[in-house]
Amino acid sequence: MKKQLLDVRKLNIIVFTLGFTYLLSFVFEGQVFYRHAENAGYDGSQLIFAVMIAHIVGLLLSGFIVRGVKAAKRIIILSNLICIATSLPFFFKPGIMWDISLMIASLSCGFAVSAWGYFLNIGASGNDRMKTCADVLIFSNLLMILADLISANFSSFAALSLLIATLGLAVFFAKYLPVEDRNEPTEPQNDVPISTKWPLYLLCLFIVILTINSGLMYHVINPAFAHLTSITSWYWSVPYIIALIIIRNLRVKMKGSAFLYIGIGMMMVAFIFFMLLDRSVVSYVTVDTLMLGACGIFDLFWWSILAEILAFGRNPAKVFGLGLAANVLGIFVGGIIGTVVTSVHLPEEQTAVIALVVVCVTLVILPPLNRQLVLLLKSHAYLAVYDHMPKERQTAVMNRIQTLDPLTIREQEVLQLILSGKPNREIADVLHISESTVKTHVRNIFSKYDVQSRAELISILLKNQSGD
Amino acid sequence: MQAIRKKRNVYALLFALCALLIPCFVVEQMRETVFILSVAGAAALILLIHQSRMVYNARLICGNSILTVHSAVLSDLEGTEEKTMDETIVSTFGALVGDKVYKWGCDGLNGSRLKNIEMDRERISLTFGSEAQTLKLELLHGLDKAEKVFQVKQNLLRETGVEAVINGW
Numbered sequence: 001m002k003k004q005l006l007d008v009r010k011l012n013i014i015v016f017t018l019g020f021t022y023l024l025s026f027v028f029e030g031q032v033f034y035r036h037a038e039n040a041g042y043d044g045s046q047l048i049f050a051v052m053i054a055h056i057v058g059l060l061l062s063g064f065i066v067r068g069v070k071a072a073k074r075i076i077i078l079s080n081l082i083c084i085a086t087s088l089p090f091f092f093k094p095g096i097m098w099d100i101s102l103m104i105a106s107l108s109c110g111f112a113v114s115a116w117g118y119f120l121n122i123g124a125s126g127n128d129r130m131k132t133c134a135d136v137l138i139f140s141n142l143l144m145i146l147a148d149l150i151s152a153n154f155s156s157f158a159a160l161s162l163l164i165a166t167l168g169l170a171v172f173f174a175k176y177l178p179v180e181d182r183n184e185p186t187e188p189q190n191d192v193p194i195s196t197k198w199p200l201y202l203l204c205l206f207i208v209i210l211t212i213n214s215g216l217m218y219h220v221i222n223p224a225f226a227h228l229t230s231i232t233s234w235y236w237s238v239p240y241i242i243a244l245i246i247i248r249n250l251r252v253k254m255k256g257s258a259f260l261y262i263g264i265g266m267m268m269v270a271f272i273f274f275m276l277l278d279r280s281v282v283s284y285v286t287v288d289t290l291m292l293g294a295c296g297i298f299d300l301f302w303w304s305i306l307a308e309i310l311a312f313g314r315n316p317a318k319v320f321g322l323g324l325a326a327n328v329l330g331i332f333v334g335g336i337i338g339t340v341v342t343s344v345h346l347p348e349e350q351t352a353v354i355a356l357v358v359v360c361v362t363l364v365i366l367p368p369l370n371r372q373l374v375l376l377l378k379s380h381a382y383l384a385v386y387d388h389m390p391k392e393r394q395t396a397v398m399n400r401i402q403t404l405d406p407l408t409i410r411e412q413e414v415l416q417l418i419l420s421g422k423p424n425r426e427i428a429d430v431l432h433i434s435e436s437t438v439k440t441h442v443r444n445i446f447s448k449y450d451v452q453s454r455a456e457l458i459s460i461l462l463k464n465q466s467g468d
Numbered sequence: 469m470q471a472i473r474k475k476r477n478v479y480a481l482l483f484a485l486c487a488l489l490i491p492c493f494v495v496e497q498m499r500e501t502v503f504i505l506s507v508a509g510a511a512a513l514i515l516l517i518h519q520s521r522m523v524y525n526a527r528l529i530c531g532n533s534i535l536t537v538h539s540a541v542l543s544d545l546e547g548t549e550e551k552t553m554d555e556t557i558v559s560t561f562g563a564l565v566g567d568k569v570y571k572w573g574c575d576g577l578n579g580s581r582l583k584n585i586e587m588d589r590e591r592i593s594l595t596f597g598s599e600a601q602t603l604k605l606e607l608l609h610g611l612d613k614a615e616k617v618f619q620v621k622q623n624l625l626r627e628t629g630v631e632a633v634i635n636g637w
Contacts, residue, residue, distance in 0.1 A: 408629035434531045447576020
């Protein structure tokens, strides 16, 4: 058995951060790539949409090919090696090899990112999963800023070399990823299938709508400030990172849908400011802070929901791949809208108004969609499993779950009803207590099981059940 | 409960008053008055939110009442005592002593929790608190039958998970 280099969570963060940095800085509309292409006299923008499609294909295909943790580890190592190989032609003159390499790298990155879904599940549970996602996004964006600064102020070759080095390190650390899966989702022992289908599809729709704004931003807002090269090379992701750090460190009960609405408000104000302000540095800082801050909120919001669904899926690579493919699709659609709007050569004010209308439409759809998603996650598929068990088995399973503190008799009654899929109001009716009393009991139960949601509670339950 | 609700209503009234007056003074362009009223309105809003939470907690305590008595002695571990003749409600989620709310078992493992219950022929004492502070609430329970005492003990165990130590019965 291999010696453990770091704890699993840290290892996960390092491996994914390093790979993700390459994706953000180079393959996926990365500033390093654009600068490198510009220096070599190559029009990099022509391949944007093809690269996105290749990435989506990689994300989706990975779920069908990767089966199990061992395969996921192999795919991550192999994909990173392929990315190193496909980066080498960029040290030579541009040509068809650049196009082919970029497509293959994008496809490989898709495979690697999806496969990581298996590892996000290991070594982290509940709020830790959200923190892992936040850490990956924070560190990869910091490294991306470093690479951008090197390419802007020093040399794009040096930045590319740095990115190849990150890939090499990703391969090195990936070798230490554990293959014995302590937390792998297991097939349920009863006849009721655990379906994550509807919550996942709804989440994907949610992600697509949410990220249309990011795509639009790339094509409408970014070009308007392209002349501010020095500040855009480093400030671009700073508000995004700050937003992630703030949300990551908030207390669990403060991380709710309220943040989504704050993000929506910030996004709308950013587009309004974009219309009203001039194209100075101050305006850029204002618009970018609001816009990227909102993006940070949005991204962590859907990443954490995706990570939660991941705990129940039989194939994390498929679930993760589908969620991230929805993200790329949203950027793709936003990009197409942005390209169409800018290609008709309307005055900038009119372009901004059209963009604002699109943003408003997407943002109006989000709250009801979020409400549906929350309802589905609370009471849909996962709870059905428990409901179909015999009563004695339910009690046995419940007693097997270890709590941080013993449940009171009243809490046990409430838990029984939670697990049978009843909403708070119905629990209150059954037990003849008020709904706020039920809510308080539920909060206490979650605290004693160290979980944040009903879905997570069921996840623990199912793992116990499979051990029966 | 009534006192808490009354306070909440006063803050709500103050806030509403400020909110109504501010636009009038804005029209009149009386900036200083608008500023003072804005500060007062903001303060009233903060107090209103705080008091609304108190009302919520008080309602939670009243809705899950286990024992109601008419006098209480509150002390901390250093022996500082505070006596009151207000109505006191002991419940699953805390105690309501007059217009004061003492919570336990509301915020999971991290919040204040009920630690110990002792009952003798006259008094019931409840020790509760968080890691930072522990308080003791002593009440004259007024129960004269062993049957009633054991019923209270059962209810406390069922609702709070803490088994009362009974002496002298």
